[in-house]
Amino acid sequence: MPQTKRTKEIKIRLTEQEHQALLERMEGNQLATWIRQVSLAQRVAKPYKKADxxxxxxxxxxxxxxxxxxxxxxxxxxxxxxxxxxxxxxxxxxxxxxxxxxxxx
Structure with a gap:
């Protein structure tokens, strides 16, 4: 199934702390993909947490x-x-x- 081409862009500004917080919460390896999935309420598979x-x-x-x-x-x-x-x-x-x-x- 071909993926729809994304042509729209949203630019946001973050502090270093906000950016780091997003990276720490991110699931997967691409911040933009994760933000899109969370923002559009798509299901995001939760990775296993590292055991202490x-x-x-x-x-x-x-x-x-x-x-x-x-x-x-x-x-x-x-x-x-x-x-x-x-x-x-x-x-x-x-x-x-x-x-x-x-x-x-």
């Missing part, structure tokens, strides 16, 4: 703890053992809340 390495490490540690608990929970017979696992789950819940509060976007 600290967040990934924290989640990895928590995931390791969960795996250990799952393995341990499968072998429980005593109520005291079950209480110990529930206490560990409460600690993990607190760790998750802390991680989420630090990386809330």
């Amino acid at each position: 390495p600290e967040l990934l490490r924290s989640l990895g540690r928590i995931g390791g703890n969960l795996n250990q608990l799952a393995k341990q929970a499968n072998t429980l017979d005593k109520d005291t053992d079950k209480l110990r696992v529930f206490a560990q789950l409460a600690v993990i819940r607190e760790q998750l809340n802390e991680v989420l509060s630090r990386h809330d976007s």
